[in-house]
Amino acid sequence: MGTFKIEGGKALKGDITPQGAKNEALQVLCPVLLTSEKVRITNIPDIIDVNKLITLLGNLGVKIQKNGPGDYTFQADEVNVNYLKTDAFKKEGGSLRGSIMIVGPLLARFGCGYIPKPGGDKIGRRRLDTHFEGFINLGAKFRYEREDHFYGVEIDGRLQGTYMLLDEASVTGTANIVMAAVLAEGTTTIYNAACEPYLQQLCKMLNAMGAKITGVGSNLLTIEGVESLGGCEHRILPDMIEIGSWIGLAAMTRSEITIKNVSWDNLGQIPNVFRKLGITLERKGDDIYIPAHKDGYEIKTDIDGSILTIADAPWPGFTPDLLSIVLVVATQAKGDVLIHQKMFESRLFFVDKLIDMGAKIMLCDPHRAVVMGHNFQSQLKATTMSSPDIRAGISLLIAALTAKGTSTIQNIEQIDRGYERIDERLRAIGANIVRV
Ligand SMILES: CC(=O)N[C@H]1[C@@H](OP(=O)(O)OP(=O)(O)OC[C@H]2O[C@@H](n3ccc(=O)[nH]c3=O)[C@H](O)[C@@H]2O)O[C@H](CO)[C@@H](O)[C@@H]1O
């Protein structure tokens, strides 16, 4: 297990460019399985989860050519579906969350898709019912080997388009069902579809491959099935969760930072939520400029003066993946805020570490925490901690960069899962961080 050593308490300065989005990459790598033609994808982040999915595609027989950093061409003209029945797949396929999205394309093109229980963050229950109910609606037969948590769907002939109302607006679930429906016979209508920017990107990519999807960006998608799809070129958006992480980092370390090329129009609530914490953000072209918050930042109350609540919700609500970052940033704000993590039940336990460091937080229950900000009157203290999940990991890292003394963060693979060369990029803006 890797470790970061961080010497905190120093202001940073400079420009930082967000990587390509992890969660978009995990989606848009999967449709390469839908065609025998070449698919070129650029701005692919060089991070553990994405590299694992690329390796998995390679093991399925997909030809992979690296054209340059983040730039790959894939060709799935000789896919070996027998690989799905091997022990190696049972081990490898379950090591990340994103691998679940190979099932839809495999089912649509080859008539079968299997997956071991996918991994990803241990942040609470992560059900897959929406995915499999969707495939069943399209006519697939479902089987589940309970003992080794191995899921499968099969169909003789083509999937059949239909109307479906998803039980929840699952992001990867919607992506999976859309990738199956594009090759189904007839029209599929998906209501209560997730509609976040990465799903919109996936739909645009599929349309560029010859799919017929309308309603993109809404929660009602209509997909007219086609016989086959062709190749395309696709560029991944900047990672909005990374962008939110850098906003939090800048405010809490009171640093003047410009986040370059953020694709503002795809950030949804993110700038607003940080502004509610009292953080100044300026739009400069497609960059975000954050001035050094020398006088701190003050949390706004609701209009009637009641305590601000920041909660997650499916897009266009605020993403759950930024709540841990909002929480850590609030520990140095002036004022109080209630953080309500509605989607995941085990994502707030990392606050114990922040409390050890001197933060004033009351964990009300697994979903809610009240943060009483210090207004920089009291500095956090350095400590040794372990990263429980990717976003708690980056939040602890931000805390360590503001803390007095040297902190140690263990289990940094959790952070590397989603942040590319984070130590190197933070050193470039002046952070004292080393990988040991
Ligand atoms: C690889 C990837 O893309 N992962 C993202 C994806 O995960 P993923 O697609 O796995 O997440 P889902 O959208 O399926 O659901 C996340 C959680 O929210 C709950 N839920 C979901 C929708 C809803 O309307 N109500 C509800 O309560 C689900 O039961 C689940 O516990 O979306 C999540 C929600 O944005 C993000 O945290 C993950 O980073």
Ligand SMILES: C=C(OP(=O)(O)O)C(=O)O
């Ligand atoms: C929860 C996350 O990722 P995953 O779904 O891959 O576990 C995340 O990116 O914050």
